[in-house]
Amino acid sequence: MNSEQPEERGKPVGRRIFLGTLGLGVLGVATAPTLQRGLEAFLGSAADKDPTGLTGLLPNGGGFRYYSVAASVPHKTPTSYRLKVDGLVDHPRTYGLADLRALPQTRMVKDVQCVTGWRVPGTPFEGVRLSVLLDAAGVRAKAGAVRFTCFDGTYSESLTLAQARRADVLVALRMQDKDLGHDHGGPVRLYVAPMYFYKSAKWLSGITVTEDVRPGYWENRGYDVDAWVGRSNGRDDEPTS
Ligand SMILES: Nc1nc2c(c(=O)[nH]1)N[C@H]1C(S)=C(S)[C@@H](COP(=O)(O)O)O[C@H]1N2
Numbered sequence: 001m002n003s004e005q006p007e008e009r010g011k012p013v014g015r016r017i018f019l020g021t022l023g024l025g026v027l028g029v030a031t032a033p034t035l036q037r038g039l040e041a042f043l044g045s046a047a048d049k050d051p052t053g054l055t056g057l058l059p060n061g062g063g064f065r066y067y068s069v070a071a072s073v074p075h076k077t078p079t080s081y082r083l084k085v086d087g088l089v090d091h092p093r094t095y096g097l098a099d100l101r102a103l104p105q106t107r108m109v110k111d112v113q114c115v116t117g118w119r120v121p122g123t124p125f126e127g128v129r130l131s132v133l134l135d136a137a138g139v140r141a142k143a144g145a146v147r148f149t150c151f152d153g154t155y156s157e158s159l160t161l162a163q164a165r166r167a168d169v170l171v172a173l174r175m176q177d178k179d180l181g182h183d184h185g186g187p188v189r190l191y192v193a194p195m196y197f198y199k200s201a202k203w204l205s206g207i208t209v210t211e212d213v214r215p216g217y218w219e220n221r222g223y224d225v226d227a228w229v230g231r232s233n234g235r236d237d238e239p240t241s
């Protein structure tokens, strides 16, 4: 599969072919939001006809779509996993999973919302507030943003420093009250609760404090950097709940 297209599993073949054919990932920067809305309209009507596959609002952890822009992602164990915090900080540091588990954990239950329209209500996430790691690192005065990199070798994300310091942004170790599995970005992913789920970078391996925001993987392909749910990607008129 072309690495520009999101890999999706656990859903009907017909839709997978549709998405693959459309080639979402290669949309031009200017046209992406418009075509995205067309795609959502299509999926919306299809979802009515096939609620098991497309809306996915089922118990037992249903509802998630599995995404990876990388063809394959190495597996990390609790002992091999590392998270590096560096850039414009006084105390760069590499954390193991045990180090992260030893820090104060925050749990929150909110809706997960992907920009393509699927939603998983009331999903518990748990982990270390990103602000805790930033404070420990000692962010320098000229810093203005944070860049996230992933051990899939491809994906990246970014937040402004103000966004990164919000209480609802986690370096997540658990989802749905279980340790994060590989498919969901385990052992550690970013969780940016107030934004579309593409901000929540899976397989998190690097947190680099930078001067300015550097657009991430999907942002280089037309999606908003400030991805507030309901207030971005051309959705000014939708509720923010
Ligand atoms: N490393 C990485 N993180 C990623 C992605 C990805 O392809 N690679 N996809 C993003 C998108 S678009 C979504 S909707 C969610 C999907 O998370 P899930 O696979 O746990 O459902 O992960 C986000 N984080």
Ligand SMILES: [Mo]
Residues within 6 Å of the ligand: 067, 114, 115, 116, 197, 198
């Ligand atoms: Mo997404």
